[in-house]
Amino acid sequence: MSAKAADVARLAGVSVSTVSLVLNGNGRISAKTIEQVRAAAAQLNYVPNAQASGLRRRITHRIALVVPDIGNSVYVSIAKSIQQVAKAKGYYVSLVSTDGIEGADIDALQLLHGGQVDGMVLISLKSSRALEQGLKHLQKPICVIGRVPGNLGVDNVQANSDQGVRLAVEHLLGLGRRRLVFINGPLDTNPAVQRLEGYRQSIRAAGLEERLVTAEFTLEGGYAAAEEALNSYPNADALVCANDLLGIGALKWLRQRKIRVPEDIAVSGMDDIRECEICSPALTSVALHAAERGRMAAQMLFDRLSGASTGSPIRVVLEPTLRVRESTGGQP
Amino acid sequence: MSAKAADVARLAGVSVSTVSLVLNGNGRISAKTIEQVRAAAAQLNYVPNAQASGLRRRITHRIALVVPDIGNSVYVSIAKSIQQVAKAKGYYVSLVSTDGIEGADIDALQLLHGGQVDGMVLISLKSSRALEQGLKHLQKPICVIGRVPGNLGVDNVQANSDQGVRLAVEHLLGLGRRRLVFINGPLDTNPAVQRLEGYRQSIRAAGLEERLVTAEFTLEGGYAAAEEALNSYPNADALVCANDLLGIGALKWLRQRKIRVPEDIAVSGMDDIRECEICSPALTSVALHAAERGRMAAQMLFDRLSGASTGSPIRVVLEPTLRVRESTGGQP
DNA sequence: CAAACCTGATAAAACGATTTACCATCTCCC
DNA sequence: GGGAGATGGTAAATCGTTTTATCAGGTTTG
Numbered sequence: 001m002s003a004k005a006a007d008v009a010r011l012a013g014v015s016v017s018t019v020s021l022v023l024n025g026n027g028r029i030s031a032k033t034i035e036q037v038r039a040a041a042a043q044l045n046y047v048p049n050a051q052a053s054g055l056r057r058r059i060t061h062r063i064a065l066v067v068p069d070i071g072n073s074v075y076v077s078i079a080k081s082i083q084q085v086a087k088a089k090g091y092y093v094s095l096v097s098t099d100g101i102e103g104a105d106i107d108a109l110q111l112l113h114g115g116q117v118d119g120m121v122l123i124s125l126k127s128s129r130a131l132e133q134g135l136k137h138l139q140k141p142i143c144v145i146g147r148v149p150g151n152l153g154v155d156n157v158q159a160n161s162d163q164g165v166r167l168a169v170e171h172l173l174g175l176g177r178r179r180l181v182f183i184n185g186p187l188d189t190n191p192a193v194q195r196l197e198g199y200r201q202s203i204r205a206a207g208l209e210e211r212l213v214t215a216e217f218t219l220e221g222g223y224a225a226a227e228e229a230l231n232s233y234p235n236a237d238a239l240v241c242a243n244d245l246l247g248i249g250a251l252k253w254l255r256q257r258k259i260r261v262p263e264d265i266a267v268s269g270m271d272d273i274r275e276c277e278i279c280s281p282a283l284t285s286v287a288l289h290a291a292e293r294g295r296m297a298a299q300m301l302f303d304r305l306s307g308a309s310t311g312s313p314i315r316v317v318l319e320p321t322l323r324v325r326e327s328t329g330g331q332p
Numbered sequence: 333m334s335a336k337a338a339d340v341a342r343l344a345g346v347s348v349s350t351v352s353l354v355l356n357g358n359g360r361i362s363a364k365t366i367e368q369v370r371a372a373a374a375q376l377n378y379v380p381n382a383q384a385s386g387l388r389r390r391i392t393h394r395i396a397l398v399v400p401d402i403g404n405s406v407y408v409s410i411a412k413s414i415q416q417v418a419k420a421k422g423y424y425v426s427l428v429s430t431d432g433i434e435g436a437d438i439d440a441l442q443l444l445h446g447g448q449v450d451g452m453v454l455i456s457l458k459s460s461r462a463l464e465q466g467l468k469h470l471q472k473p474i475c476v477i478g479r480v481p482g483n484l485g486v487d488n489v490q491a492n493s494d495q496g497v498r499l500a501v502e503h504l505l506g507l508g509r510r511r512l513v514f515i516n517g518p519l520d521t522n523p524a525v526q527r528l529e530g531y532r533q534s535i536r537a538a539g540l541e542e543r544l545v546t547a548e549f550t551l552e553g554g555y556a557a558a559e560e561a562l563n564s565y566p567n568a569d570a571l572v573c574a575n576d577l578l579g580i581g582a583l584k585w586l587r588q589r590k591i592r593v594p595e596d597i598a599v600s601g602m603d604d605i606r607e608c609e610i611c612s613p614a615l616t617s618v619a620l621h622a623a624e625r626g627r628m629a630a631q632m633l634f635d636r637l638s639g640a641s642t643g644s645p646i647r648v649v650l651e652p653t654l655r656v657r658e659s660t661g662g663q664p
Numbered sequence: 665c666a667a668a669c670c671t672g673a674t675a676a677a678a679c680g681a682t683t684t685a686c687c688a689t690c691t692c693c694c
Numbered sequence: 695g696g697g698a699g700a701t702g703g704t705a706a707a708t709c710g711t712t713t714t715a716t717c718a719g720g721t722t723t724g
Binding site for chain 1: 412471
């Protein structure tokens with residue numbers, strides 16, 4: 001097995017304590033001894049055992065990131081920026097993808113109790129009583145991205161996504177569209193509820209009629225939902241999609257039906273994932289600044305871990321940004 | 333802090349050893365005691381400390397996944413399938429993205445030495461002497477996806493990507509194209525070297541002239557490379573791209589120049605990432621079965637960890653599959 | 665009845681580091 | 695020269711589990 005501190009100590013002719021003192025930079029050890037220990041450690045390619053060290057120090061240098069689906073580019077963006085912050089702080093990231101499994105997010109909280117990680121960034125689509133309970137009794141820092149169950153006081157980063165939908169709707173209204181169908185995600189998820197609210201408000205404010213279709217937050221969902229939307233509302237002149245996967249899926253169906261976008265019907269998405277630029281026509285979207293949300297969540301978490309932040313929970317809300325592209329008539 | 337075994341023991345009126353014995357299912361403990369301990373543990377919401385348990389048992393229930401760039405969909409596919417296998421085995425995944433940082437992959441090997449993980453799946457684009465040395469002295473199982481430095485004997489999953497390029501070239505030749513430009517990645521990476529080989533062989537076999545451009549393995553790289561390719565070879569009738577990001581970037585440039593694909597020029601990619609279906613025209617690609625590679629690598633790793641596989645290192649090579657789409661004239 | 669045998673629980677020794685309290689020396693200075 | 699102070703190192707306790715060896719008490723058995 002790997003060399004341990006005792007091996008280094010033996011080779012350097014000192015005690016285990018001395019090895020530790022030298023390698024951790026503390027203590028008053030003579031230059032000569034330091035040199036000997038360093039040499040011995042290097043020679044044996046010694047790396048301190050993280051579990052032993054962590055057990056004693058009560059730290060793991062690891063955080064968990066819990067996401068609904070690592071296959072979704074939004075969460076990849078978030079994961080990437082969190083990973084970058086963590087690496088800069090000398091931390092590793094344990095990635096957990098809950099993949100729609102009921103209760104998987106609650107299970108993940110055990111990582112905190114079991115001392116597997118020092119903190120967690122949690123993204124959960126659904127609020128449940130159990131999750132709320134779990135979040136109530138935590139001894140380790142956590143930062144939630146998205147809605148917090150029961151409005152508990154925990155560090156929190158949110159995107160103002162209902163405002164995002166309003167931006168999209170107003171953009172389409174401004175283009176003269178009047179028969180907007182909202183393609184939403186499953187109504188038992190927080191984002192869907194929030195985005196529906198944004199759609200309702202802006203449609204009502206404009207004195208128009210609500211038109212609603214729901215599907216899974218996936219490409220396939222969008223494909224099926226586009227068909228349903230145009231069956232239910234044949235004269236629709238715009239599809240407002242609750243996220244980009246739905247929007248891109250809808251574009252695919254429209255293209256196959258030779259329905260012209262944006263001439264016959266305009267389409268907008270939300271999240272501003274990379275694929276918006278790639279698909280054709282390029283998808284107008286509302287940026288919810290995923291990478292930035294990830295960065296901020298990580299920063300908040302590390303502020304807690306370092307003790308830099310100790311006060312009451314912080315909530316940050318990011319404002320959305322409309323990105324006009326071809327699918328609503330923007331420049332190609 | 334969290335409840336520990338001693339707390340449970342006190343509440344249940346037994347010793348710490350008994351608590352452990354009960355919770356780990358071993359030993360000969362009476363039904364009555366088992367019940368008491370279970371109840372106490374549940375009441376205190378006891379979760380064994382993973383570091384302490386791991387220190388004693390010499391196991392972490394965690395593997396590391398080291399990828400070049402978690403922003404690339406190929407690695408997302410791989411990560412997703414590895415995560416799924418790991419979860420099924422009760423393991424967590426620590427994700428490390430090396431992001432082009434020199435030596436980051438070698439540093440990651442320290443995770444094994446430091447006992448942070450039980451095993452590792454490593455994807456490294458470049459072979460170096462240092463990495464080869466690092467791989468030589470490992471006490472923990474590892475599975476490398478892609479070329480192994482120095483042809484060391486370690487568990488290994490590869491895609492036959494030179495054959496993949498051959499498939500693409502032959503497909504284009506079969507369509508009557510004769511002036512194929514190869515848009516390759518950086519020649520100091522293993523995949524680029526391997527894919528170049530495939531291009532050379534098939535072009536030579538057809539008695540044609542080699543045309544070569546290189547760029548980073550990114551969308552931006554592909555965009556720039558398309559311009560360079562058509563400047564250097566104005567009469568090119570096909571772009572063979574070494575991966576899909578290059579291909580999609582090239583498509584973008586061609587579209588902006590109003591060069592018709594596939595009528596004026598055909599384009600093929602490689603990896604068959606999800607975006608191939610999304611972009612327009614849909615990109616013909618060669619599937620290297622990323623998800624399957626991930627699954628197999630994880631499986632090989634867990635076979636080592638469980639002791640199910642103990643013999644000499646295993647190498648698996650997956651054969652590529654051509655996926656014809658619009659960008660070379662397939663059905664829309 | 666004593667020796668042998670079960671049964672069920674526990675004490676104690678790991679695992680491999682960190683850290684505190686302590687112990688030698690050696691120096692200094694009145 | 696001897697007490698105070700530095701200096702440099704070490705022994706031992708500790709983190710929270712797991713696991714082995716042991717032990718107490720009851721039951722069987724020759």
